[in-house]
Amino acid sequence: xxxxxxxxxxxxxxxxxxxxxxxxxxxxxxxxxxxxxxxxxxxxxxxxxxxxxxxxxxxxxxxxxxxxxxxxxxxxxxxxxxxxxxxxxxxxxxxxxxxxxxxxxxxxxxxxxxxxxxxxxxxxxxxxxxxxxxxxxxxxxxxxxxxxxxxxxxxxxxxxxxxxxxxxxxxxxxxxxxxxxxxxxxxxxxxxxxxxxxxxxxxxxxxxxxxxxxxxxxxxx
Numbered sequence: 001x002x003x004x005x006x007x008x009x010x011x012x013x014x015x016x017x018x019x020x021x022x023x024x025x026x027x028x029x030x031x032x033x034x035x036x037x038x039x040x041x042x043x044x045x046x047x048x049x050x051x052x053x054x055x056x057x058x059x060x061x062x063x064x065x066x067x068x069x070x071x072x073x074x075x076x077x078x079x080x081x082x083x084x085x086x087x088x089x090x091x092x093x094x095x096x097x098x099x100x101x102x103x104x105x106x107x108x109x110x111x112x113x114x115x116x117x118x119x120x121x122x123x124x125x126x127x128x129x130x131x132x133x134x135x136x137x138x139x140x141x142x143x144x145x146x147x148x149x150x151x152x153x154x155x156x157x158x159x160x161x162x163x164x165x166x167x168x169x170x171x172x173x174x175x176x177x178x179x180x181x182x183x184x185x186x187x188x189x190x191x192x193x194x195x196x197x198x199x200x201x202x203x204x205x206x207x208x209x210x211x212x213x214x215x216x217x218x219x220x221x
Contacts, residue, residue, distance in 0.1 A: 005079035008065075011055060013048040014038035045155065046175035046184045053174050057162050065159045072101055072115075072208040080205035081159045092164035092197025093189070094205075095123030095153035099141060101208035117141045120209040122201040123150030123158075124189045132186040135201065152189020152199045155182075156209050161197075168195050 012034050014024060019040070027034050037051060049066055056064045063085060065078065073096075081094050098120040119141055121134035135150050152158065165174045168191040175184040192199065 002075060003073065003078045004076050005082055008078065009056075009059070009061075010034045011052045012036045013043075013052055015042045015044075015048055017041050044177070044180035046173070046179055046181075047177045050174050050177065053160075053162070053165060057166070061162060063159055064162055064165070065157070066153075066155065067157045067207075068155070068209070070101070070210040071098075071157050074206045077205040077207050081202050084200065084202045084205070085159060085161060088198070088200070090198045091200060092161050092168075092192040092195070093152050093199045094159045095121070095150060095199065095201045096157055096159075096205040096207045097122055097141075097201055097203050098154065098156055098207045098209045101210040114210075115208055120211055121154040121156065122203075123199060124152050124154060124186055125149070126151045126190070126193065130190075132183075132189070150189075150199050150201055151193040152185065155185035156211070157207050158185070164192060164195070164197050168192055168197075 010031075010033070012027060014021070014036055015038075016023070017040060018024075024036065027036060037048075037055070043051075053064050063082065065081070067073070077096055081096060084094050085091055100116045100118045100120045101114050102116050117140055119136035119139050122136045123134075125133050125135045127133060134154060153160075160174075168174075168188070170176070170191075174188065176187050179187065189199065
């Protein structure tokens with residue numbers, strides 16, 4: 001919401017057990033246009049996203065943008081990602097350039113910006129030995145080479161072509177539901193890669209992530 005690109009619908013999956021949590025109240029009061037899906041418990045990342053992807057597919061959507069709740073998007077981020085996907089028919093997915101959002105050292109109440117110039121991820125890179133790492137993680141934004149090869153986006157935020165997801169789903173699942181949380185983004189990126197789909201980091205699409213867990217660059221994700 002707040003994007004220059006307007007042709008989208010926002011789906012939210014509530015994985016909490018509470019029927020009327022503070023988060024739900026906030027969304028209903030401030031953004032009543034958001035459609036909230038819930039099943040009264042924590043289904044995990046993969047299963048909840050699969051339900052939203054199926055709903056988007058049935059609605060005739062061309063793309064699905066997965067976005068974690070701890071993300072902040074620049075106003076042109078979605079539009080730039082759509083532009084990149086529209087101009088590259090071989091792309092099965094695309095990653096925004098995600099920088100770190102720092103609440104610890106720049107708390108919102110201080111009045112200073114929470115945005116940093118440090119890369120959180122530019123997508124998932126595949127290294128020898130089936131090692132998956134976040135491209136550019138922990139480095140300054142200016143040191144990342146545009147067009148660095150990635151095989152898919154991080155689960156923090158990524159745009160997927162729904163027709164590509166249909167071709168690589170297994171047992172009706174896009175994200176593998178055996179993975180309750182973490183690594184499911186690597187698995188999906190690898191399946192898209194093996195199916196011949198390309199991916200890229202859209203450097204013009206900038207988002208910020210308040211990452212609560214993760215390695216640093218070259219470690220195993």
